[in-house]
Amino acid sequence: MRIISDFPGGNCKFISAEYDDKKIIINLEQEIRDTDPWWFYWCFKIEDAPEGEIEFAFHNKKVVCPHGPATSADGINWTWCENFIDHTHFRYNFSENESRYFAFCIPYVLSDFERFYDTIKNDVKRTVLTKSEKGRDLPLLTFGNGKRNIIFTARHHCCESSGSYTLDGVVRAILKNHRSMLDDYKFHIIPFTDIDGAEEGDQGKNRIPHDHNRDYSDSPIYNYTKAIYEYTKNMDIAVFFDFHSPWCWGGLDDEPHLHLGPSVEPTPDLQEKFSKILSDLTLSDNGDNIIFKNHVTHIGEPANKPDAKNSKNFFKYERNANISLCIETPYSGNLKNGYTVEQFYYWGEQIAEALYETLK
Ligand SMILES: [Zn+2]
Numbered sequence: 001m002r003i004i005s006d007f008p009g010g011n012c013k014f015i016s017a018e019y020d021d022k023k024i025i026i027n028l029e030q031e032i033r034d035t036d037p038w039w040f041y042w043c044f045k046i047e048d049a050p051e052g053e054i055e056f057a058f059h060n061k062k063v064v065c066p067h068g069p070a071t072s073a074d075g076i077n078w079t080w081c082e083n084f085i086d087h088t089h090f091r092y093n094f095s096e097n098e099s100r101y102f103a104f105c106i107p108y109v110l111s112d113f114e115r116f117y118d119t120i121k122n123d124v125k126r127t128v129l130t131k132s133e134k135g136r137d138l139p140l141l142t143f144g145n146g147k148r149n150i151i152f153t154a155r156h157h158c159c160e161s162s163g164s165y166t167l168d169g170v171v172r173a174i175l176k177n178h179r180s181m182l183d184d185y186k187f188h189i190i191p192f193t194d195i196d197g198a199e200e201g202d203q204g205k206n207r208i209p210h211d212h213n214r215d216y217s218d219s220p221i222y223n224y225t226k227a228i229y230e231y232t233k234n235m236d237i238a239v240f241f242d243f244h245s246p247w248c249w250g251g252l253d254d255e256p257h258l259h260l261g262p263s264v265e266p267t268p269d270l271q272e273k274f275s276k277i278l279s280d281l282t283l284s285d286n287g288d289n290i291i292f293k294n295h296v297t298h299i300g301e302p303a304n305k306p307d308a309k310n311s312k313n314f315f316k317y318e319r320n321a322n323i324s325l326c327i328e329t330p331y332s333g334n335l336k337n338g339y340t341v342e343q344f345y346y347w348g349e350q351i352a353e354a355l356y357e358t359l360k
Contacts, residue, residue, distance in 0.1 A: 026056050140189070158204030160204075254333055290329070
């Protein structure tokens with residue numbers, strides 16, 4: 001048996017293995033790397049496991065979601081594993097020589113994006129925004145012929161994969177259900193602002209000296225930020241959405257919420273309008289969908305500082321976007337089961353619908 005994490009999105013430090021008559025216990029912990037303080041993302045693969053139960057014990061605080069870890073046989077199709085013991089332990093019953101991935105949440109790396117891109121490639125133009133610090137291409141998708149611009153970004157905090165699935169859901173829905181928006185707007189999608197972190201399985205949040213979502217200063221340090229400054233210079237921006245995931249779980253972090261940008265003229269109420277429409281849409285749905293109860297933070301609340309050098313403040317203050325906000329999608333949520341990829345997509349579809357209704 002081997003435990004590995006040297007694959008895209010991998011993050012795990014093996015500590016030790018213990019054996020008794022009935023089971024194997026593997027002691028491990030997440031790699032914090034250059035994040036300060038503590039964070040919770042991890043992802044590893046077991047190869048060639050012996051038949052029987054293995055218990056996994058984490059040794060750096062609570063990092064197992066209430067729905068258990070996400071798990072996958074192929075690293076592509078993920079479900080939530082039911083064998084939760086507590087927030088530092090889970091177990092799994094392996095068949096002979098089974099190999100299996102486990103992760104804090106459903107990961108999303110470049111290969112996931114490439115599979116999604118394959119489904120929309122006839123409808124979009126793909127270019128490269130810039131190179132990352134480690135030489136990776138940052139993909140940029142554009143579509144639409146309008147004069148005004150709509151920009152969506154994800155992974156300013158690279159471990160926040162639920163935001164990526166939500167963003168894919170929004171893009172898919174606009175191309176499928178709201179093509180009339182393409183006459184009035186041009187869309188710009190930047191799926192990985194911190195692509196190195198996403199590929200290498202970093203936490204990314206609170207990265208030292210600061211993370212990608214605190215780099216919107218007069219002297220940015222990341223290639224992405226420098227490129228987005230240049231790319232959006234002189235751009236007439238109607239909407240900026242930045243897709244995130246919140247704290248690991250618990251309380252309001254089990255529900256989607258929005259961090260609203262500063263309310264400035266000439267459209268101070270537009271983001272509230274969007275938020276209300278989105279909330280009404282999810283609450284009136286009778287399906288097994290992600291519910292948004294119009295939980296928003298306004299500028300000035302503790303989680304939403306007016307002087308933070310983040311994306312939504314930049315796009316509102318410096319680029320005069322009519323709406324500029326951050327959408328937080330929980331990693332696993334408070335439904336009966338952990339959020340599935342299809343539920344993320346449908347939540348994205350409802351965001352697209354609400355945006356369409358807001359702007360029409
Ligand atoms: Zn974030």
